[in-house]
Amino acid sequence: METGEQVTGPSERVARNVRELRELRRLTVRDLAARLREIDHQPLSHPSAVSKVENGDRRVNADDLVALAVALDVSPNRLLLDGGASESEPVQLTPAVVVPQADAWRWVTGEQQLPQREPKSFEDLVAEGDFIRTNRPHDPPSALTTNQLREHIEAGHLAALREGYTAARDAGLTHSDARDYLDLLRTFDDLATWGERQRTRTEREDG
Template structure:
C-alpha cells in the first residue's frame, strides 16, 4: 500500500517504509505529549533545522523524510532510528511489509534493522552450519569493524 498526495503540483508517494516512519513519528511524538511545534523546535535546537510546517507535512504524508531528518527526529524523540523504521505490531510473528516484495515476521525485521540477522532469516536457520555461516557473514558485513569481535557467534 502506498500513500500518494498532491503538494504544490507535485505528487508525493510513500512506500511501506515511508508510511511506517510517518506513523511512528506521530506515535512517539504523541506518546511523549509533544506538539508538532515542540518537536520541530527540539529538533532545530539540537542542530537540524526542521520547521513546524515541514514536520506537519511529514505527519500528513505530504513530505518525505530524508536520512538526516530521520536521525534528527530519532535523537529528539530519544529512540533509535531503527525504531522509526520498524512497523508497530502486536506480536513478534506478525508479518511486516518491508519494501517491494520483501516481508517477514516482525522479530526478523527488527533483527535485520539492528544488524543481527539477514532479512531472509527464518527461525531455526541459525542452528545449521550453513545458516550460522550466513549469519556470521551478514554480521561481519553489517557491523562496524571495531564491533565484529562481539558478534562472532550466530544466534
Template sequence: MTANTPGDASRQGWGPTSRQVAANLLRLRKARGLSTTQLAASLKSLGQPVPATGITRVEKGERRVDTDDLVALALALNVSPAALLLPADWSDAQVKLAENFETSTRVAWLWVEGRAPASSFGTESEMHVVEDDDDKEAEYWRQREEFEALTHPPQRRRAARHPATRAARQVSDAIDHLVIAANAKDKTSATKELKAAKLRMRQLEAELLRMELDLEADEG
C-alpha cells in the same frame, strides 16, 4: 496477518518504509506529548531544522524525510531510529521492508538491531535451527557471520563470535519464544520452550565457568 500502516491517497507512490516513518512519527510525537512546534524546536536545537508545518506534512504523507531528518527525529523523540522505521509489533505479522521483500516484524527488529540477517533463517531462533538440521544450522551461522562481518565494528564483531556471546543470544531467543508461547496460553509450546530455555541457560553457565577458569589460570 500483515502489519499495516495508516495511509491515504497522498501517500500513493511512497515506499513501505516512508509510509511507516510517517505513521510512526505521528504516533511517537503524540506519545511524547509534543506539539509539532515543540518538536520543531528540538530539531532546530540539534542543527537539523524542520518547521512545524514540515512535520505535519511528513505525518500526512506529503513530505519525505531524509537520513539526517530521520536521525534528528529519533534523537528529538528519544527513541532508536528503528522505532521510526518499523511497526510497534513483535510477532509473526508480516512487514514490507521493500516493495518485493517482506518478513515478520520480529525478524525485522532483529535485523535492524544488528542481531540477525533479514533472511528466511531469521524466522527461526538459533535454538530451533540447531534442533532441526545440522546442515541448516551451518548455513544459518554462515549467513549470520557474513551479515555481522560488515554490520558491526571489528571490536563488537570479535565479541559477538565468542562462544559465551552466542550462548547468551541463544538464551535470549529461547526466552523470546517462551514468552510468546506463554502469552498465547499455549501450554504445550510453553512447556517445550521452558525446557529449551533452561538448557540454553545451562550452556551459558558452562561458558561463563570456562571463562572464569581461564581468568584464574591467567592470574596464576
C-alpha cells in the same frame, strides 16, 4: 510471507511513528520543531514541516530520519519499523518483501539475515557470522579465522553449543538472548576464577 492484510511501507510507517512517538512524549508539533531547531536540523525546524512529515506530505530523507530519531530519543530503526515484535504480524520492507515484525527487528539490529532460515551448511554458518560481524561492529568480533572455526566444528568442539542454541531458538529465544546467556556464563566463570585466586591467596597467607 503470504498475508491478505494491507500493510504499509517504510515511508508511511515513518510518518505514523513520528506522530505516535511525539504524542507519547507529550510534545506538540511546535515542541518537536523546537527540538529539531536545537540540534540544527533546519529543514524540519518549522512546525509546518513537521506536520507535513506526519501527514505524509513530505518524504523523509536519511538526514531527516536521523534528526527525528535524535529529537524523539529513539533509534532510527524505531522510526522505520512498527513498535511491536510479533512473530505473525507482517511488516513490509519492499513491495516484494513482507516479513514478520520480529524477523524485521532481528534483521535491522544485525542479529540475523533475511530471509530467516536455519543454516544448512558450513558456508551458511559463515555467511550468518559475517552478517552479524558486519552489522554489529560494536560487538567484539571473533579472533578465529574461518579455517580455525571449521576445524573446531569438524572436531565436534562446538556440537553441544549448537544443540543448545538450536533448542533455545526452538523455545522462542532470540540470538540476543543466547548471546546474553553466554556473556552471563563468562561472568560466572570470571567470578569463579577470581574466587579461586582469593582462596589460594588466603591459604598462602594463613600457611
